[in-house]
Amino acid sequence: IGSFFQETPVLKNPFLEDALLRGYLRRHLPQEAAFSDLCAFGERVANEVDGWGRECEVTPPRLVHFDPWGRRVDHIVTSPAWKRMKDLSAQEGLVAIGYERSFGEWSRVYQMSKLYIFSPSSGLYTCPLAMTDGAAKVIQSIGLSWPVDEAYSRLTTRQPERFWTSGQWMTERQGGSDVASGTETVAVPQTDGSYKLHGFKWFTSATDADMALTLARVQDRTGATTPGSRGLSLFYGEVSRDEGGRLKGIEVQRLKDKLGTRQMPTAELLLDGLPAHRLSEEGKGVASIANMLTITRIHNSISAAAAMRRVVQLARDYATRRTAFGKLLKDHPLHMQTLARMEVETRGAFLLVMEVCRLLGREESGMATQLDAHLLRLLTPVAKLYTGKQAVAVVSEGLESFGGQGYIEDTGLPGLLRDAQVLSIWEGTTNVLSLDVLRSVARSSGMVLHAYFTHAKSLLAGASNVSPLAPAVKAVNGALSELEDFVQIAATRATGYLELAA
Ligand code: MFK
Ligand code: FAD
Incomplete structure (x- = not known):
């Protein structure tokens, strides 16, 4: 039989392992309290919570319709790990942080960073948390009076015994x-x-x-x-x-x-x-539940980026352990090119989603300009539909980077791909969200698109300070102006088409 066994990829502290996340936060939210909390939570996720997530997967919920004496009870029996996730979520403030707003306009970025670390280990507990957050947002926007004031305080509490989903x-x-x-x-x-x-x-x-x-x-x-x-x-x-x-x-x-x-x-x-x-x-009803859709779609995008990050982290670690053709995978340039491509997709997804979280935080703390509000409306469906598709592609590629082991159920890896597949379906399918983008353009008379191009140009303006980039920035700026004209015309036509179709 031989004495060789493949080495297991090791999940290390997902916060400390994520240079982009730490760099992003250092730039925008340099408070020590947030760093130490995220670091401690990352440690907990790697050493404790990830095991619970696995337990949730292997002990799925079941429905008991009747008690032993034939009475209808309809009990949904969940695993002890699933219940621990609920308590943990309250203790760690995974919903509460967004409403306590201790970090002002950056509170959403902080909350979503925590969820980003948690998501792939959460046994999908991020799903009830997304809806809980969305419900709190709807109730807050409607007003905290009877009968929902008590519900709001339970949805946003840090006390496990009071916490509701x-x-x-x-x-x-x-x-x-x-x-x-x-x-x-x-x-x-x-x-x-x-x-x-x-x-x-x-x-x-x-x-x-x-x-x-x-x-x-x-x-x-x-x-x-x-x-x-x-x-x-x-x-x-x-x-x-x-x-x-x-x-x-x-x-x-x-x-x-x-x-x-x-x-x-x-x-x-x-x-x-x-x-x-x-x-x-x-x-x-639809306009009132739209606030919930915004929040759950942002959570969805965070989960998508987090799934990509997790598979890249594990694949990188595995590349330092697995040998093929006489050297470690990390020393095969072609394998590294594959990992690098996954890394680029993951970084793009992360930055897009964090931008949406930043805008949400600004809106909720009263700091948002009109441009910010338009961008938030436009980018929420864009981020959700785009990252949902990316997650399936990147996680699938990620599984391949473990060879046959990526296909083996008790490694926990296949679950990542199964769970990624839903991200483009629930909370609005890709096409339905594409139409939502058009709706946002039409309802704002094109202002959301204008906001987008203004934002893109302001990002470019930053790059023009780097002198070797200046000619390229000038060219891209010109192209952007032409593109804006083109897209505005196309959007007007598409809107007309939509009205006709309706
Ligand atoms: C790990 C993270 C997991 C996340 C949790 C996942 C758990 C799973 C939960 C689910 O899947 S819940 C079900 C989610 N379902 C959807 O997402 C429905 C998808 N369909 C749509 O999104 C449709 O576009 C929609 C139902 C919203 C269209 O409805 P209508 O009635 O045909 O739209 P209409 O008439 O254009 O809009 C009605 C009003 O809503 C308008 O406002 P006014 O009445 O004031 O004019 C719209 O402006 C407003 N509205 C619609 N979509 C909006 C919006 N407002 C803001 N943002 C939006 N996205
Ligand atoms: P349909 O609306 O029938 O769509 C079928 C196809 O048609 C899709 O490809 C869609 O993109 C396309 N399509 C539809 N309309 C258009 C159009 N106008 N133009 C172009 N293409 C179009 N829902 C809840 O309310 N609460 C939940 O908690 C919840 N949990 C879920 C959990 C899971 C695991 C899953 C898979 C779904 C869940 N859903 C939940 C349902 C989910 O939100 C819906 O399945 C989703 O919104 C799509 O609706 P549908 O299934 O009716 O598909």
Whole structure:
């Protein structure tokens, strides 16, 4: 049999291993407190949390429909590691940091840096955290009054025993992208001003959440509803149980059998009289949940960049251990070229996503200019759709860099690829987000594009100070102006086409 065994790639502190992340933070957020927190968290991720993430993967959730005596209970049983992730998330402030704003306009960059380190080891706990963050953002923007003030304080707390997560129930069988015509769920008004929801939610992730934001159509006295987007309102519902242990107004139909994200339950839910409160004006549901979409799409982009970073870190480490043709992989120029290409993609993704986080932080701390606001609206879908695609390509290439071992399940590597595949599907598919980019251009009369080109030129202006680059910068500036004219015309045409198609 022989005595040779392949060496395992070692996960080192993902913060200390990431020169780009540290360099970026040193430039923008040089506070010692943030550095030492990220360093300590990185140590914890490598030595403790990564093992829990693996436990979540090998102990997926299961649904228990009935108790031993035949009563319907609909219990989603999750692993102890999944529950530890919840406590850890509260303790480490993975949602709270964004709302405490201790680092002012840089608080989002700090929060997202922590999530970036955490994500590939989190056993997909980043999914409920994204939706929790999104729900807190929606509630904050609507106003912290009853009945959601208590929910907000629980979503943003650092105390594990008080911490709540939220679901985001939008997709129904008829339409996940086309929520406007696909939503059949109705909200029946009650005499006390609350509602009861009846409908079927086709995909609900991290369904062990404590509450959810969802969309439904308010019924009038005759039972009629308004079709399309103008008939949708935003609702808040708590997931709770009656004295008999039965879910109030919800039946868990089944758990989805998924390609990836297996660590986390995704359920089909029958809403059968779920008690709920309307949060938006009637007919303003989509516009009101848009804040949640912005936050979850940014989280998605962070997860995509983080998956790329993780596979590159592991592949680099492996290249220092594995020998082929008489030398280490790192001494094969062709292999290093492959790793270098992955590194470039990862860096590009990281910088794009961090720019979006920076803009979000500026907007939330009241520092954003109009240009910043336009850029945030434009770059959020761009970053989500682009990094989602990059993640699949880079992680796939990354698996190949381990040779056959990259295909072997208990190395933990294949899960990275499975989980990357969802990033371009949920929270808006690539094409749907492309249309969202056009929507943002159209609604702003082209101002978002103008903001983009102004921003690109200001970045170039920085480079023109480096004298060897000056002629190139001048040429690119000219090209950018021409491109802006061209893109504005194309966008106007595309918008006209969209209106025709609608
Ligand atoms: C690891 C990280 C993981 C992250 C968590 C993942 C968990 C999984 C969770 C999910 O997948 S949840 C389901 C996510 N579903 C989607 O993302 C739906 C995809 N479809 C779209 O995004 C459609 O574009 C959309 C449903 C929003 C279109 O709806 P409409 O009703 O056809 O759009 P319309 O009429 O253009 O817009 C209605 C209003 O919303 C308008 O405002 P006004 O009423 O004030 O005019 C729009 O401006 C506004 N709006 C739409 N999209 C917006 C937006 N506002 C800001 N930002 C946006 N992106
Ligand atoms: P469709 O809308 O039917 O899209 C099918 C195809 O058509 C796509 O390629 C799409 O790009 C394309 N398409 C659609 N419209 C257009 C158009 N106008 N122009 C061009 N192309 C178009 N949803 C929730 O609400 N909550 C959750 O927690 C949740 N969790 C999920 C977990 C997982 C693991 C998965 C896979 C999905 C989850 N979803 C959730 C659902 C997800 O958000 C939807 O699947 C997604 O938005 C796409 O909707 P759909 O499945 O109806 O696809």
